[in-house]
Amino acid sequence: xxxxxxxxxxxxxxxxxxxxxxxxxxxxxxxxxxxxxxxxxxxxxxxxxxxxxxxxxxxxxxxxxxxxxxxxxxxxxxxxxxxxxxxxxxxxxxxxxxxxxxxxxxxxxxxxxx
Amino acid sequence: xxxxxxxxxxxxxxxxxxxxxxxxxxxxxxxxxxxxxxxxxxxxxxxxxxxxxxxxxxxxxxxxxxxxxxxxxxxxxxxxxxxxxxxxxxxxxxxxxxxxxxxxxxxxxxxx
Numbered sequence: 001x002x003x004x005x006x007x008x009x010x011x012x013x014x015x016x017x018x019x020x021x022x023x024x025x026x027x028x029x030x031x032x033x034x035x036x037x038x039x040x041x042x043x044x045x046x047x048x049x050x051x052x053x054x055x056x057x058x059x060x061x062x063x064x065x066x067x068x069x070x071x072x073x074x075x076x077x078x079x080x081x082x083x084x085x086x087x088x089x090x091x092x093x094x095x096x097x098x099x100x101x102x103x104x105x106x107x108x109x110x111x112x113x114x
Numbered sequence: 115x116x117x118x119x120x121x122x123x124x125x126x127x128x129x130x131x132x133x134x135x136x137x138x139x140x141x142x143x144x145x146x147x148x149x150x151x152x153x154x155x156x157x158x159x160x161x162x163x164x165x166x167x168x169x170x171x172x173x174x175x176x177x178x179x180x181x182x183x184x185x186x187x188x189x190x191x192x193x194x195x196x197x198x199x200x201x202x203x204x205x206x207x208x209x210x211x212x213x214x215x216x217x218x219x220x221x222x223x224x225x226x
Contacts, residue, residue: 035214037217042219043203043219043220043222044217044218044219044220045205045207045217045220046217047214047215047216050214091157097212098212100145100147100162100164100169100170100209100212101159101162101170102147102157102159102215104156104157105156106156107156
């Protein structure tokens with residue numbers, strides 16, 4: 001069974017600095033998708049970024065980028081120029097291509113210090 | 115565009131009562147998902163539908179839980195009878211084909 005591990009329960013960073021959140025996953029499949037979701041205190045789950053496993057190029061969305069290392073089964077999220085609004089729980093998720101089920105990590109709580 | 119709409123946002127009820135959670139997916143989306151979020155178990159998929167048909171309900175914890183999707187724009191998750199251990203945040207999500215899942219704001223359920 002696929003599993004997703006986020007080894008950092010909590011992280012904090014100074015406003016305007018860069019922070020990297022870690023995620024590793026376990027799968028024997030070669031075609032899959034990876035996602036980062038953000039859950040602010042308002043509770044809404046917001047899609048931040050996604051990566052197709054067949055793409056070697058790392059996905060980027062404005063200040064958010066990923067470091068996808070397929071062989072290492074690693075999928076970290078880098079947030080540049082951190083802003084107070086980035087404070088939230090961040091969840092890494094995996095989905096096998098052709099399937100619909102999302103498997104989530106336990107989450108990392110990110111605090112932004114002003 | 116309207117996102118996934120869930121109601122109620124909060125629900126507090128006594129043990130043994132029937133609870134019904136509601137979800138309106140994004141128009142045009144053909145997949146609908148119900149998730150449960152707890153501190154102990156994180157986010158878990160309970161059931162999902164494709165074109166209103168339940169595809170995988172292996173995550174439904176017990177027979178006390180049931181879900182229906184009578185049409186493309188409405189789904190319910192029902193718990194009867196409810197128990198304190200059912201207290202959690204329940205999310206509905208929808209997607210178009212194999213696209214990313216978009217989540218609603220969730221329903222925080224408290225069973226006393």
